[in-house]
Amino acid sequence: MLPIPPLGIIRHSYPMGPLPIPDNVRQNMSSLPHQRSCLKESLDSAGPDYILYTSNYGINEAVSFPTFTVVLVNVNSTSAQHVIKKVRKFF
Numbered sequence: 016m017l018p019i020p021p022l023g024i025i026r027h028s029y030p031m032g033p034l035p036i037p038d039n040v041r042q043n044m045s046s047l048p049h050q051r052s053c054l055k056e057s058l059d060s061a062g063p064d065y066i067l068y069t070s071n072y073g074i075n076e077a078v079s080f081p082t083f084t085v086v087l088v089n090v091n092s093t094s095a096q097h098v099i100k101k102v103r104k105f106f
Contacts, residue, residue, distance in 0.1 A: 033070040034079050040071075044081065053105060054083055061098040064088045 041047070051069065058065050066086040073079025085102070087095045 029074045031072065031074055033072055033082075033084065034076055036069065036071050036081055037076065040081075047081070050105070051083065054085070054102060057101045057105070058085065058098060060101075061094040065098075 036044075047069065051067070055067060058067060064087070066084075068084050070082060070084060071079035072082040072084075085098075087098070089095055090099070
């Protein structure tokens with residue numbers, strides 16, 4: 016299930032990153048639209064400058080879990096800090 020590193024390479028951890036959610040998995044995630052709309056509502060209160068996408072996050076498709084990723088223009092701004100506090104309550 017876990018990727019095997021090439022011979023001679025010693026790893027203490029596996030590289031992780033965003034991955035697409037397979038369609039068959041996405042169809043079985045009934046709470047995803049509700050969670051996404053709650054998150055979007057919180058983000059909309061801070062303004063229009065954000066990107067929200069859903070993906071799996073992990074080592075590979077077999078070893079990953081669904082996540083929401085939020086990209087903000089400036090995480091140090093007052094509005095971004097307000098959104099971060101608000102969103103942490105949900106997740």
